Amino acid sequence: MxxxxxxxxxxxxxxxxxxxxxxxxxxxxxxxxxxxxxxxxxxxxxxxxxxxxxxxxxxxxxxxxxxxxxxxxxxxxxxxxxxxxxxxxxxxxxxxxxxxxxxxxxxxxxxxxxxxxEAGQAPMGSNVFLFVIDTCVIEEEIGFLKSALTRAVGMIPENSLVGLITFGSYVSVHELGFGMIPKVYCFKGGKEISKDQVLEQMGFFAKKPKPTGVIAGVRDGLSQESIARFLLRASDCEFSLNAVLEELQKDPWPVPADQRAARCTGTALSIAAHLLGVCVPGTGARIMAFLGGPTTEGPGTIVSRSLSEPIRSHKDLDKDSAPYYHKAVKFYEGLSKQLIHQGHVLDVFACALDQVGVAELKVAVEKSGGLVVLAESFGHAVFKDSLKHVFQSGDLDLGxxxxxxxxxxxxxxxxxxxxxxxxxxxxxxxxxxxxxxxxxxxxxxxxxxxxxxxxxxxxxxxxxxxxxxxxxxxxxxxxxxxxxxxxxxxxxxxxxxxxxxxxxxxxxxxxxxxxxxxxxDQEAAAVVTARQVSFKMETEAEFDPIRWLDKSLIHMCSRFGDYQKDSPSSFSLSTRFSIVPQFIFHLRRSQFVQVFNNSPDETAYFRMILNRENVANSVVMIQPSLISYSFQSAPEAALLDVASISAERILLLDSYFTVVVFHGSTIAQWRKAGYHTQPEHEAFAQLLRAPTDDAAAIVKERFPVPRLVVCDQHGSQARFLLAKLNPSATYNSDGPPVHGGDVIFTDDVSFEVFLDHLQRLAVQ
Missing domain, CATH: 2.60.40.1670 (beta-sandwich domain of Sec23/24)
Structure with missing residues (x-):
């Protein structure tokens, strides 16, 4: 390679x-x-x-x-x-x-x-960040979000412009330029709001008669002062922004026990897009949305307020029984057109145990080139470290x-x-x-x-x-x-x-x-195939991804393999092609193709990241890397196979979205006995440290920050590793597992069986 x-x-x-x-x-x-x-x-x-x-x-x-x-x-x-x-x-x-x-x-x-x-300098600073914050979350989550945002505000470059919108049942646009007392413009969340209504209600043309024609920045009667009410230089508004964040509270509207909170995400994003379109059309501006739950009110709704109605699943989408889905996607398609026309980006930080509607938002985030982060809570390291990453400078700068x-x-x-x-x-x-x-x-x-x-x-x-x-x-x-x-x-x-x-x-x-x-180039080929199959799954009804991948692989092997007709044992592939069957085997089992056990939001998230990452990162998503640490040898690459598990080894799995440090059962017992704290077992302490340090290095430089799982053999979290391994030993294979090894409870075929079928079909 x-x-x-x-x-x-x-x-x-x-x-x-x-x-x-x-x-x-x-x-x-x-x-x-x-x-x-x-x-x-x-x-x-x-x-x-x-x-x-x-x-x-x-x-x-x-x-x-x-x-x-x-x-x-x-x-x-x-x-x-x-x-x-x-x-x-x-x-x-x-x-x-x-x-x-x-x-x-x-x-x-x-x-x-x-x-x-000429330096194409934006009128007032280089970047514009408009924070759109969901307040329909519990007090604890608000606390986590406040501290993460306060830290982010401190890292924003001084000449950038910053604005703030919060929303729950209503959308509140904060006027940061009016420092004496907090001043807020409220919009009802339940209905669509046009650009003209935003201008009218926020008093953009209070002093001048409204000009006809397109509204496009300063020359059409939008004075710098009216823009500076809502978008201020980071250095000027740090105090007033922190004051608003400090006062931030849970949405005050009461929520009955059998209902979801009234959350109008679509209206808030639409107002944010109008505001940027009026104030800074054509400059690099980002709407950064922090979402803590599903949209239940106004345009872009994904589920009703009644808790008795579940949020749509893949099965509902397949059977076309998700009543809100197509309408919400249509709304976000309209929003994406507006953002592209204005040259603005939508970033989504979705932090909730439930779905928030990333599947519907996907079109607007992807077409505008936005960032997306999915985590379980605003207190989770995945969210906090990813947000920090966005504003970091130096080596880890996202550029x-x-x-x-x-x-x-x-x-x-x-x-x-x-x-x-x-x-x-x-x-x-x-x-x-x-x-x-x-x-x-x-x-x-x-x-x-x-x-x-x-x-x-x-x-x-x-x-x-x-x-x-x-x-x-x-x-x-x-x-x-x-x-x-x-x-x-x-x-x-x-x-x-x-x-x-x-x-x-x-x-x-x-x-x-x-x-x-x-x-x-087999790695590039695997990544192109993965993007193709994800795209087909989203756009073609009745598309069978497994069948399509298998047919492509069989055709490819019969065209580029060496063999005598009808003799599977004579089949061989050139080294240039030898890893392709392996990539396809893991791609068939990956989260891009297997939607079972994942929500539509998670699937949309995985595919958005796959569609924007380079070859090296995408290959790790398709076929994770596995490194083994033991007393017998230096850290070495291990086969992505259940046979790699041993009681006296530590394994480090990197599947891009999760990084797993997995301790074999003997190692785990020694650790629980505290041997690594004793001076005579310094070698053991070093063995425990090595994979943790390597995992930290991966986590530090990746965006979105992966989830770090540290687990022991036979523990509940071991599923993160087992799900990615080739099931060469399953509960119904012959003979006991290798000493200290493990078996996987699955009916999936193993790579050996897969290869066997492939050779039989390719030589026909």
Whole structure:
């Protein structure tokens, strides 16, 4: 895998096929689509230079000058590698020559950043944070939330703008700019509220007659003072904001014992979006919603107030018996369109034992590029540490950027089907758009209202070249080119453009199969498949994910495996493909495909994280990593199998969302006897410390912060580990378990049986 990791560290791109099938028919036979997982803001070790001028663009296809362009120094002309159009260099490039190249033509700078001349500073500071707080929670939760928010407020950069909305049965917009006495505007939660009503009621046009036309910031009669009533610089409003938080109390409306609290989340988010749309359209602003329970009132309701009615489950959604679901999703689709139009982000921190409606909110969070965190309580480390992470600077900085636009350009034999990931189509149609749409398609440009260092997009391509050309033309130019352009507002407020240009060789005709195998990246392939299957499960009715995955795997193995027909024992896979069956086996059992035992909120949460993380992180979600610690050897990778459990080992499982430190039964007994506190058992104390330290290191740098589970063999929490292991020893397998080992109570097939079936079917 090392060469693929090197390619990723150079450009932030991983592709399943690094040698590309050259014709439509051959790419269809490859099962895994020609695709790329691109992390636009990935910090690159060989940091590309920041050029202080605008990029040079092709007059015909608007692609940017890059190392693959053909340059004629004598006539000062460059030929675009995408459309072969001839372009003249402008006068300020007149001194270029073979020995005097501009940075963008250096062969090693396939990724480069440009900074536009004027700093695109937001009118008053770089970022805007509007906190939207749910107060329909118990006093204890309010206390946890207060302390977490007070800490966050202290970490917000001074020149950022901050606003505050609280809601329960009513929505209260706090006027922070009026410091003498707390001043609040209230809206009834039960009905939809338009932008005009918000303006009217909050007195935005008290001094001036209302202008006609679009309301867009200062020039239309919105004075700076009226904006500063609700959005204040963090340094100016810290006192008044902390005073409001200090006074924060549980929603005062009485709740009958047989009912849920009246909670109008939809109305609150809608008012927050209107407020930002009026005050700061087009700047990097985030609505940060802290939700403690289900919406029961107004638009976006997911359940009635009566406790006798349960919150929708996966079964209800399948049978179409969730009465509120489609209406709520439609409401949030409307909200997402508004946020994208304004360039604003919705972040959701959902902390409750029950569902809060993340499944319905998903469309607005994902399309606006927002962050999402799911925890059981505002007092849980998962929430507190994740919130701290958002405002941290230094190494653990998330690198939040805003207002991005992502564009793609490619050779004429390739078309773009779409993107699966946190972005929204800008519907910029053109000759590069494919008829087949996957994810956000029908466009070559996408809006990314919010993005950070780890935001990764999965681009799907279609090869449109029909026939295999003869060998002569193939040797002349058998390269496909791709260019990814990302405009974004850097956290410093400047507008930047990052351009990444790639070239990949294509092959066609007989004998090309070995070339394809040599350029195959199995990790990237597993992640593309996982995003595809999640997307299909959400958009296609009657879709059977297990069957689809199995069929894809069988076709792939019979195309790329070595075997004699009808002889399963002769079957073998090249090392480039050898881990694919394992990935698919774990993907079939993962939380992305198995919705049993998970609520619709949890499934939506897992899929949102999968759709925005890079390859390395996504692989851990699909197939967790397991490390074993023992007296006999240094920490080493262990098989993700129940056979790895032993009484004298400690195991560390990282499944991305949870990190488990699992003590074998003997180790647990010694620990309970307190041996690690005795000086003569220092080695044992070190053995106990090592996995805990490694777990802490994982937890510290990940976002959202994973749940840390420390458990013992045969304890109740051991289920977090057992659920992820290959059940090679189950309650009905022959013979007792290995000494000190364990068995799993399941009827799932083990990997050995799975592989056996696969070999039998692949050779038919």
């Amino acid at each position: 090392t060469e693929f990791l090197e390619l990723e560290s150079q450009d932030g791109v991983r592709m399943p096929w690094n040698v590309i099938p050259g014709t439509k028919q051959e790419s269809a036979q490859c099962i895994i689509p020609v695709s790329a997982i691109y992390t636009p803001l990935k910090p690159l070790p060989s940091a590309p230079p920041l050029l202080p001028y605008s990029p040079l663009r092709c007059r015909n296809c608007r692609s940017v000058l890059n190392p693959f362009s053909i340059v004629d120094y004598s006539t000062k002309i460059w030929i675009c590698s995408f459309c072969l159009h001839r372009n003249h260099f402008p006068p300020h490039y007149h001194s270029i020559s073979d020995d005097n190249l501009p940075a963008e033509l250096f062969p090693q700078y396939t990724t480069i950043e440009y900074q536009s001349g 939040l950027a805003s207002n991005g636009i992502f564009e793609v350009n490619c050779s004429k034999d390739i078309k773009v089907q779409g993107i699966i990931g946190p972005c929204a189509s800008l519907e910029k149609k053109g000759p590069l758009c494919s008829e087949t749409v996957i994810g956000q398609g029908n466009t070559t440009a996408w809006k990314m209202c919010g993005l950070d260092k780890s935001t990764s997009l999965c681009l799907m391509f279609e090869i449109v070249k029909k026939e295999s050309p003869d060998a002569i033309t193939q040797s002349a130019n058998n390269q496909f080119y791709f260019q990814f352009l990302t405009y974004y507002q850097h956290s410093s407020g400047q507008m930047r453009l990052r351009a990444t240009t790639l070239s990949r060789r294509w092959v066609a005709g007989p004998g090309s199969i070995q070339d394809l195998i040599a350029g195959f």
